[in-house]
Amino acid sequence: MRRLPIYFLIDISESMIGEPIQMVEEGLAMIIKALKEDPYALETVHISIVVFAGQARTLVPLQEIITFYPPRFPIGGGTSLGNGLGHLMYELRKNTIQTTAEQKGDWKPIVFLFTDGVPTDDTQVAIAEWKKNWASKSSMVAVSFGEEADLEVLQKLTENVFMFKNTSVNQYKSFFKWVTASIKSSSMSVETGGTGFELTKPDESVISKLDPREMPPKPRFDHNFTVFTGKCQHSQKPYLIKYRRTTQPTMVGGMEMNSLVYRLVGAYLVDSSYFDYCDETGGANKVGTDELQGAPTCPSCGNQYGLSICQCGKIHCCGNEEISTCPWCGNKGRYGFGEGRMDINSAQG
Numbered sequence: 001m002r003r004l005p006i007y008f009l010i011d012i013s014e015s016m017i018g019e020p021i022q023m024v025e026e027g028l029a030m031i032i033k034a035l036k037e038d039p040y041a042l043e044t045v046h047i048s049i050v051v052f053a054g055q056a057r058t059l060v061p062l063q064e065i066i067t068f069y070p071p072r073f074p075i076g077g078g079t080s081l082g083n084g085l086g087h088l089m090y091e092l093r094k095n096t097i098q099t100t101a102e103q104k105g106d107w108k109p110i111v112f113l114f115t116d117g118v119p120t121d122d123t124q125v126a127i128a129e130w131k132k133n134w135a136s137k138s139s140m141v142a143v144s145f146g147e148e149a150d151l152e153v154l155q156k157l158t159e160n161v162f163m164f165k166n167t168s169v170n171q172y173k174s175f176f177k178w179v180t181a182s183i184k185s186s187s188m189s190v191e192t193g194g195t196g197f198e199l200t201k202p203d204e205s206v207i208s209k210l211d212p213r214e215m216p217p218k219p220r221f222d223h224n225f226t227v228f229t230g231k232c233q234h235s236q237k238p239y240l241i242k243y244r245r246t247t248q249p250t251m252v253g254g255m256e257m258n259s260l261v262y263r264l265v266g267a268y269l270v271d272s273s274y275f276d277y278c279d280e281t282g283g284a285n286k287v288g289t290d291e292l293q294g295a296p297t298c299p300s301c302g303n304q305y306g307l308s309i310c311q312c313g314k315i316h317c318c319g320n321e322e323i324s325t326c327p328w329c330g331n332k333g334r335y336g337f338g339e340g341r342m343d344i345n346s347a348q349g
């Protein structure tokens with residue numbers, strides 16, 4: 001039986017922390033469960049998951065549905081789409097069975113790329129290689145999670161660029177139903193003489209296809225979210241603090257102006273693999289503490305202040321300790337609170 005390889009190339013950068021990555025995890029589990037009940041998919045579909053942040057890795061090597069168990073997703077710093085594509089092409093080279101005189105090779109692989117941001121690395125070389133070697137030998141579906149992805153880059157990769165409005169749990173469900181249905185119809189089509197790539201019609205209020213002949217809209221912000229990396233001073237565990245960038249009207253000299261503020265979304269523990277997925281470059285931008293609305297508690301030990309800033313510039317938790325020890329630099333000291341504005345470095349996004 002000829003295989004129909006399906007690759008998921010998934011952005012696991014920091015802005016995906018919280019609901020998005022949890023929804024992707026549940027969505028993948030839903031896809032696998034549905035495919036295990038589908039006779040056509042069971043026969044042909046093989047799935048692999050490649051993830052990228054600053055670094056790219058194979059999270060699940062290409063395998064048949066029956067042995068596939070949905071993984072937990074890590075989170076890392078950076079959005080190195082170039083690295084992600086490079087790693088995907090490595091997997092494609094390694095895994096793809098070519099048709100020869102003796103055997104029928106694989107059907108054209110299908111790649112689902114999910115990303116929510118603007119690449120932090122140079123993508124030119126990887127895109128050129130993709131166009132030269134893989135664009136015609138595979139089918140790519142690139143999906144922008146929210147409105148912040150660099151659509152122009154995605155359009156260089158494929159004609160199938162979709163905008164996914166990912167603001168509610170139901171929209172995620174609708175999205176993953178569409179992905180599942182598209183995989184099913186593709187696997188059915190290989191057995192009935194079709195092309196092996198058949199996207200079903202999505203719910204257009206949730207997923208809309210970009211016209212490949214039109215210039216895509218620019219992302220609204222460079223990042224709609226700003227994320228800081230903290231560490232618990234007791235458990236040494238890293239966590240991410242996520243803020244949503246938004247504007248709010250303020251009165252300045254009797255005039256109403258819109259000023260930029262950051263509203264707390266939440267703080268989330270990440271495992272230490274976080275640092276393996278980060279790239280070398282430093283934080284993306286500086287944010288003043290007076291622009292932050294809301295402060296988290298420590299998601300590891302419950303300390304009241306999850307966003308205390310050491311003199312080394314890094315963030316850790318603080319509570320009733322007499323003397324705090326910075327888990328980053330080892331500096332010991334007492335902490336005062338609320339003394340003026342400080343600038344802190346955000347993570348990479």
Ligand SMILES: [Zn+2]
Nearest residue numbers: 232298301317
């Ligand atoms: Zn703590």
Ligand SMILES: [Zn+2]
Nearest residue numbers: 310312326329
């Ligand atoms: Zn420190």
